[in-house]
Amino acid sequence: MSELRPSRILLIDDGADAEALPGLLQLLEVAPTLALSREEALIKIGQLSFAAILLTPGMAAAHGLELGRRIRAHPESQWTPLIFFTSSAFAFDSEQAWSLEAVDVIDLPAPKAALQSKLRFLSELFRRRQTPAADPASSADAEDERLRAQQESEQQLRTYETILSNTPDLAYVFDLNYRFTYANKVLLQMWGRSWEDAIGKNCLELGYEPWHAEMHGREIDQVRATGKPIRGEVPFNGEFGRRIYDYIFVPVFGPDGEVEAVAGTTRDVTERKEAEESLRLSDRRKDEFLAMLAHELRNPLAPISTAAHLLKVQAGDNLRIRHVSDIISRQVKHMTVLVDDLLDVSRVTRGLVDLEQDDLDLKLVAANATEQARPLFETRKHVLHMRMDAGVMQVRGDRTRLIQVIVNLLNNAAKYTPPGGEIGLDLSTAGDVVSISVTDNGIGMDAELLPHVFELFTQAERTPDRSQGGLGIGLALVRSIVALHGGEAQAYSEGPGRGSRFSFTLPRLEQKAEAPDAREFPAMEAAADPVQPLRIMIVDDNLDAAQTLASLLETQGHRVHVAANGADALNDAAKRMPQVFILDIGLPDMDGYELSRRLRLRPEIAHAIYIALTGYGQTHDRLLSKVAGFHHHFVKPMDMQQLQSILAKLG
Structure with missing residues (x-):
């Protein structure tokens, strides 16, 4: 058996995975030629010809596909066998690797015997391409070489068959007439058939439903036409019961560069799909629970709120009763807001809301929002400064939801700003976007909090005078609602005690000539007394x-x-x-x-x-x-x- 020369296997590693290189060197029979960067690899490819080029997991994930394309473009390596090594520590797109005509994508740790056999085979092919034709007089040596190559080929076949027969995945090969030319043991078990009874038959003859057989026929044709892998997911009723399978079909290229067969592997993902469905069910039950919880919380709030109104009506000049009634009304309103936020956080953050799509003047939306936030500002004696660019700022979206966004930002600023502080609301335009920002001179934020401030249940540290700080979901709603409108929310603070700025942008519409709809303004006056009793x-x-x-x-x-x-x-x-x-x-x-x-x-x-x-x-x-x-x-x-x-x- 021929021995690999150290210079005929190129191993490329960039040091991203400290354990990969030593592990691979232990798997190989001889020391390969090492390249520790993309640049060094391309230089060595230009200097030497190689039997195979190997990329470690870190290199394959970070730069492997780009390097593979450059290797294929190099005249000295356009046909050199490529092998990508992968591991769970690095994300890797195997389909793009196959598109570069890689000979294998191997997960580490790999079987030592199988890897060595593959590299010996590739090295032998390389040696034969490099060795001049033998003299006719040395026919005995040629025959010995042929027998040795045949033995190595048979050993390689046994190695691969051992691997394929013991994997839990289904492995198979189609010819171009959709017939199976190979099926591993687990696939034969799923069919409930022997090798003799299965090989040479197509999907329909093996009991696949017509739609299933036709689908795989179309996919085989697509792989043949494009020379690219195709992936899918399908249910199947076999000897293992009804299961869900994830599969990939890849082209097998012949010496002429044409697709001569289609190979595939299929993995049972039933348990994973059931787990995903269980999570979806759990999520739906959570939403139902929140809706029921909100309903149950609202029931006792209704008589409390009405009783407060009744007290106020009947109190006359009794200042104490009117004062108590006002307290009850404020607390009921606060609890109602918390209940509404509780429902919104489940639906809005998952995009399960239907947005009204109207052309809106954002200035009018901001005016509505400031009216809603005014009671909290007056209670805490804040000063609100509003600055707006000239002209109409038109956006397309849901008026109620955008008011909710600005109110949440204003209320957030008020809660985190000491009494008597200053808060700014700025609206401006730049190009095709409208920007809205709320600034305050409040308690500010640590740098560690900034990346997480829009996440659920994230809050700055509570202060003794901020007992009604909410549930920590208002800013999460802001980010989600803005994203549903095609915008982006941001937060900034120079640090504790130095205030904060929250802003978001929305796509801007071209200004229309029509006057704004008066219905955009909120009705602030109380309804008149009824004309007659009902x-x-x-x-x-x-x-x-x-x-x-x-x-x-x-x-x-x-x-x-x-x-x-x-x-x-x-x-x-x-x-x-x-x-x-x-x-x-x-x-x-x-x-x-x-x-x-x-x-x-x-x-x-x-x-x-x-x-x-x-x-x-x-x-x-x-x-x-x-x-x-x-x-x-x-x-x-x-x-x-x-x-x-x-x-x-x-x-």
């Missing part, structure tokens, strides 16, 4: 919530009747002839959707106004109430200002 029926199994809401509406002159379930509402409706129904959705005997449909079947109350009141406020919940015939959808706790506005229009 007959109202409230249906809610939470009697505390129903009674407090009824009491509040009665103080405004309305005649209100309360029912605890759908059956009582149906019985009482004909007697009381309500003009307005406020229906809870989660009733014990029938849901509010069904009750609404039954009430509207009665001609005498079919034209009443139906208002849904529920703890569920997601998009599909509002759609369900609209389909059921509701005119308005309120999320608990009831927005009394909006309800008064609706009732005033009816009166």
Whole structure:
């Protein structure tokens, strides 16, 4: 058996993996020629011819594909066999390696005997190409050489067959007529067939479903036409049951450079797919839990909020009662914001929201946002400076969500800025983007926090006067909503005590000549008193919530009747002839959707106004109430200002 010369195997290593080079040298029979950089490798390729070129895992992952292309472009190495070594420590694109006509991609640690056999075979081929034709007189030596080469080839075949027969993956070869010319042991077991019964047959003859056989036929044709690998995933019912398989087909090139066969390997990924599905199911259950939690939290908030309004209405000049009522209202509003954020963080961060797509003037959006943030600014005695470039700043997006982004940034600045501090809101344009930034002279941030500030549940250190700092999800919502609009959010601070700046950019639309829609401005004034009293029926199994809401509406002159379930509402409706129904959705005997449909079947109350009141406020919940015939959808706790506005229009 011929011995490898040290100079006929080139091993390229850049030192990225300290353990790879010693390990490979132990696997080889002789010391190879070493190149410790791409440049050194190309120089040596220009000086010498090699039987094979090997790349260590670190080199293969970092520069291997680029170097492989340069090796193929070099006239001295365009046909030199390439072998890429890989390991789990380095990401590697094996498909691109095959496109460079690599002879193998080997995961380390590799079987020593198989590797040595392969390199001996490649070295022997190299030696034969380099050795002049033998003299006819030395026919005996030529015959000995032929027998030796045949023995080495047979040994190589035995080695590869041993490896392929003991791998858990399926390995196989197709001819260009879609027939199997090779199948390893595990594939024969999956088919439940012997070698004699399987080899020479196509997929359809081996029991594959017609669509499956046709798909693999098209893929074989594609590999043959393009000379490039193709990858896929498919279910299959075999002797192992219904399993999910990930496969790759690669071209086998003949001496003329044409594809002469298609080889493939297939891996069972059933357990991995089941684990992924389990994670998706767990994630969905988490979302359902959060929705239910929000609903349950909103239920007790509703009577508290209504009771606070009732106290304020009935307090008259009693300053203490009005003060307590204001405290309750503020705390309920704060808890409502936390509940809404809890739902948003699950849906928005995963992109599970449907954005409204309207042309918006960002200046008007910012004006809305500052109005919403104003109470916190006034409480903490902050000074807000607004600076805006001239002209209309038009963007395309969801008005409500963009207001939420700016409000979150303003509230974040207020929470982390001591009382009496200064906060700036700046809007500017540059080219095809609009930039919005919120700056403060507050507590600032450590450099270590900056890269993580937009991640979930990340907060700066709490201070004693910041007891209502939220859940640490507001900035995560900012980044996600901005990303859904095609923009980018950033944070900057010079360090603790030196303030912060949060900014984001959005794609800018060309300015339109039309005047901005007046509906962009928020309605800040309270609704007027109703013109005349209305007959109202409230249906809610939470009697505390129903009674407090009824009491509040009665103080405004309305005649209100309360029912605890759908059956009582149906019985009482004909007697009381309500003009307005406020229906809870989660009733014990029938849901509010069904009750609404039954009430509207009665001609005498079919034209009443139906208002849904529920703890569920997601998009599909509002759609369900609209389909059921509701005119308005309120999320608990009831927005009394909006309800008064609706009732005033009816009166």
